[in-house]
Amino acid sequence: MRAVEMAAIDSGTVTGLALMERAGAGVVASFHTNWPALRSGSARILCGPGNNGGDGFVIARLLHANGWQVQVVTFGHPDQLPQDARHNFNRLAMPVADGATTPPTQFDGDLSVDAMFGTGLTRPISDPAMASWLHCHDRFCAAGGAAIAVDIPSGLDADSGRVLQGSACARSGLTVTFHRAKPGHYLADGPEFCGTLHIVGIGL
Ligand SMILES: NC(=O)C1=CN([C@@H]2O[C@H](COP(=O)(O)OP(=O)(O)OC[C@H]3O[C@@H](n4cnc5c(N)ncnc54)[C@H](OP(=O)(O)O)[C@@H]3O)[C@@H](O)[C@H]2O)[C@H](O)CC1
């Protein structure tokens, strides 16, 4: 998937920014398809240090433009974000909470989005703050809340479908992935952590 994405960008047929915008818009569209009654409300979006977090910034901007109250929780310093994610961070017209220094609270809103890690997860999630915020997402999902994972539930290996050894990981009721499903969506722990799987095209 990463190779497909890079090949498309390198060929000049599409930019990473366009892919990110389509990915974020695809998640919002899938959300409305899966929870049609939730037309507006309050959303919490957990945004990690890479382009998965970048998708989260796009989702935050689109929901906010549609009248949602949005709480963006960031992990990692904005200056360290990859270019496309940084661009979408800068487009946010709302305050963000630093997940490393803001104590997580039980979420009582309408929509929780896990945009912490996607296909770039390289090791178990061991950071205590990240684990605590993911736990809130997982508890919200378990309580029947609208919980969405962007591309892959954070902590789940996209190839094997296993939770990385010792990693924090959160369940979602809906996982929205891009272009093609990954083996991890169907294998091992995948189905339990992904919930319903939507595959959205982003023009690859
Ligand atoms: N597939 C597509 O067409 C599109 C995918 N998009 C989205 O992009 C992500 C992949 O983005 P990428 O930046 O490659 O990866 P992540 O966002 O998952 O995160 C990578 C960063 O996270 C750090 N990292 C990795 N594991 C950990 C950990 N356990 N704890 C802390 N930090 C971690 C990693 O750091 P390294 O030191 O490992 O380099 C990176 O900083 C994809 O999933 C989609 O959501 C495009 O936006 C749209 C098209």
Ligand SMILES: [K+]
């Ligand atoms: K994710």
